[in-house]
Amino acid sequence: xxxxxxxxxxxxxxxxxxxxxxxxxxxxxxxxxxxxxxxxxxxxxxxxxxxxxxxxxxxxxxxxxxxxxxxxxxxxxxxxxxxxxxxxxxxxxxxxxxxxxxxxxxxxxxxxx
Amino acid sequence: xxxxxxxxxxxxxxxxxxxxxxxxxxxxxxxxxxxxxxxxxxxxxxxxxxxxxxxxxxxxxxxxxxxxxxxxxxxxxxxxxxxxxxxxxxxxxxxxxxxxxxxxxxxxxxxxxx
Numbered sequence: 001x002x003x004x005x006x007x008x009x010x011x012x013x014x015x016x017x018x019x020x021x022x023x024x025x026x027x028x029x030x031x032x033x034x035x036x037x038x039x040x041x042x043x044x045x046x047x048x049x050x051x052x053x054x055x056x057x058x059x060x061x062x063x064x065x066x067x068x069x070x071x072x073x074x075x076x077x078x079x080x081x082x083x084x085x086x087x088x089x090x091x092x093x094x095x096x097x098x099x100x101x102x103x104x105x106x107x108x109x110x111x112x113x
Numbered sequence: 114x115x116x117x118x119x120x121x122x123x124x125x126x127x128x129x130x131x132x133x134x135x136x137x138x139x140x141x142x143x144x145x146x147x148x149x150x151x152x153x154x155x156x157x158x159x160x161x162x163x164x165x166x167x168x169x170x171x172x173x174x175x176x177x178x179x180x181x182x183x184x185x186x187x188x189x190x191x192x193x194x195x196x197x198x199x200x201x202x203x204x205x206x207x208x209x210x211x212x213x214x215x216x217x218x219x220x221x222x223x224x225x226x227x
Contacts, residue, residue: 006155095212098210100146
C-alpha cells in the first residue's frame with residue numbers, strides 16, 4: 001500500500017530551466033510534507049517542507065506547492081543547476097504518527113549543462 | 114556531513130546469518146530512527162527510539178530487532194537473513210521525538226545477502 005507516490009522515476013532538464021517534481025498521497029491524515037535530496041553514497045538531506053495549513057512554501061530556488069483537495073504536491077526548482085542532479089524523495093507525516101516519515105520511491109533528476 | 118555515522122558501510126553475508134548494524138546519532142540528538150530502502154523503493158520506516166525507549170514501530174519483521182544504548186547509539190539486529198533483506202539501511206536522528214522534528218540521515222549501510 002503506497003501511501004506516497006512519485007510516478008516519474010526520472011526527469012531530465014536543461015540547466016537554467018525549471019524542474020518540476022511531482023508527488024501524490026492517499027492518506028488524508030498526512031499534515032506535513034517534506035522533500036529530501038539524495039546524492040549517491042550519501043543519506044537523504046532535508047530540502048524543504050510544507051505544513052497542510054499552507055499551499056506554498058518558498059526557499060531560494062526551491063518552492064513546494066500543496067494541493068490538498070487533489071492530494072498532490074510538487075517541488076519547483078528555478079533555475080535548475082547541474083549540482084541539483086540527485087534523487088529527490090517526497091515524504092509525509094501525520095501528527096498522530098509521531099515523527100515517522102512515509103517516503104515515495106524517488107525521482108532521479110538530471111540537469112544537463 | 115549530517116553528523117550521523119553508520120557502520121559498516123557495506124556488509125555481504127549469506128542467507129540464514131545474523132548481522133548487526135550500528136548507528137551513532139548527531140551530538141545532542143536523543144531520537145534514532147531506522148529505515149530500509151529496497152531496490153527502486155522509497156525508504157520504509159522500521160522503528161524509532163527516544164532516549165533508550167522504543168517510541169514507534171513500523172513494518173519491522175520479527176526477525177529484526179533494535180535497541181538504543183545509554184550512550185544513545187543504536188544497533189539494528191537482523192537475523193535468519195533472507196535474500197529479500199538485501200537493501201540499504203539508513204539511520205536518522207533528531208533532537209526530539211515529536212512530529213515535525215527534522216531528521217538527519219546517515220550515509221546508510223548496504224546489506225547484500227547471498
